Amino acid sequence: MITALTDPSQLPNQLQDQQTFDTNMASMIDNLPLRAQQENALAANMSAYAAGGAYSFMYGFDTATTAGDPGPGKLRFNAAGQSSAGAIYIDPVTVGGGNIDNLLVSIGANLSLLKGSIRLVKAADPTRWMLFDISDVVAGSGYRALAVAFRASSSATPFGNGDALQVFLDRTGDRAVDLSPIVRIGGGAVSNGTLNIDYLNLFSDDYYRYQIELTALRLSDNNGLAMRLAIGGTVNAGASSYAPLGPDGGGTVSRSSQFTVADNASGSGVNMTINVRGARNSTRTNVGANGTNGFGNNYAEIAEGYFDNTSAISGFRLFGAGSGATFISGQIDIYGYRKV
Known part of the structure; x- marks a missing residue:
């Protein structure tokens, strides 16, 4: 959802006195980065809908590999060699301020051995991407640890520190219940x-x-x-x-x-x-x-x-x-x- 710079009364216009105009102009400049983040997140969601059903969110990539909270709007792997990663540490708060914790919990609660998948695409260069299967979701302090298995990628290490990523999360169906006597x-x-x-x-x-x-x-x-x-x-x-x-x-x-x-x-x-x-x-x-x-x-x-x-x-x-x-x-x- 886009919330930044949506109130016309807070935007500068020629009918305002100089002080009001200057105040609103300064506020608009301060909020432009947030507006850009929210627009990118909306574009990612629209791309996901067009691609066929996966949830999509914007995140920044952090090259640190320690287990812990990477911070709001960020995620990291547990290995510098990105295709060797067995865990992804992700803050439930996305770029733009959304919270996907309920979705992550739902993926982890799946009864299937394969809980879902996560696809990461560099926003500025869609030819750089990675795909992992998710086998578990574990709660950490302020973050979730996704146990993953590498499936495919454009290269072994396609992302750099601070890269803006479109993150696509897909949940598999629950395993059928065996009703055999x-x-x-x-x-x-x-x-x-x-x-x-x-x-x-x-x-x-x-x-x-x-x-x-x-x-x-x-x-x-x-x-x-x-x-x-x-x-x-x-x-x-x-x-x-x-x-x-x-x-x-x-x-x-x-x-x-x-x-x-x-x-x-x-x-x-x-x-x-x-x-x-x-x-x-x-x-x-x-x-x-x-x-x-x-x-x-x-x-x-x-x-x-x-x-x-x-x-x-x-x-x-x-x-x-x-x-x-x-x-x-x-x-x-x-x-x-x-x-x-």
């Missing part, structure tokens, strides 16, 4: 030497059941694979909290400090499905497992054991039942059954 919510390859497989804060009220798939999961000894549940991110090892599963198709055995889900996880490893039901209840969580152990013997489906919990279960830990046992290799995949 069964969703993979965690997992991955298990590294050699891993002591515990921990997913202690994975469960949520979005799901009513969890399915844990173990593929060729190997331990360094043959003392078996054990499981404990977590409450509030902390593993529960209560001596009588678990009515554990009996391997080889056995029923519930005496209470213990853990579930034993396979009596041997060495050799070729465990291939098994573990089901967890009622995890978000505050009374009892049921756990069941079926599959093959490290020597390839087939298990019948093991009768479900249970865990007496006083609060909702937040996740689980898998570990070797033998002292000092570590995982050698394998894969774990965790699925949640979404509430409908």
Whole structure:
């Protein structure tokens, strides 16, 4: 918006007395730079509309590279080699006094991994330009830090200190929400030497059941694979909290400090499905497992054991039942059954 030099009564004209004329003339000269800035900003916005939708603002380029507020109407990179920049520090106040903080916050709140893009063009020479993808927007003291990845430019370092830039900001669409009834919510390859497989804060009220798939999961000894549940991110090892599963198709055995889900996880490893039901209840969580152990013997489906919990279960830990046992290799995949 142009606000400078828009009030006719404050402009000089021939009908004014000499003192008024001189005062208004001096005021007009003082406000000419602001008028020029506002006109440039308006021209940039008009160019953006013509180009197809990106928001556009005027900024001055600052060649400093330190993280911090570059000052109103300015931005800077975190690298002298401009095409190597991984962050852009931008004051939310533009040339001309506009404030784009709400736009920057909106870009950062985007659910997509790629939040948007920023294109910078030298106002006096449109052949000098740069384009970056935005992956995050972080609040600083009086400024915003844009985490960016270089995409393209007219040259490696097209801008000089004090250059007037047209800055085009574009926000990508939000990622679509996955409404599939069964969703993979965690997992991955298990590294050699891993002591515990921990997913202690994975469960949520979005799901009513969890399915844990173990593929060729190997331990360094043959003392078996054990499981404990977590409450509030902390593993529960209560001596009588678990009515554990009996391997080889056995029923519930005496209470213990853990579930034993396979009596041997060495050799070729465990291939098994573990089901967890009622995890978000505050009374009892049921756990069941079926599959093959490290020597390839087939298990019948093991009768479900249970865990007496006083609060909702937040996740689980898998570990070797033998002292000092570590995982050698394998894969774990965790699925949640979404509430409908």
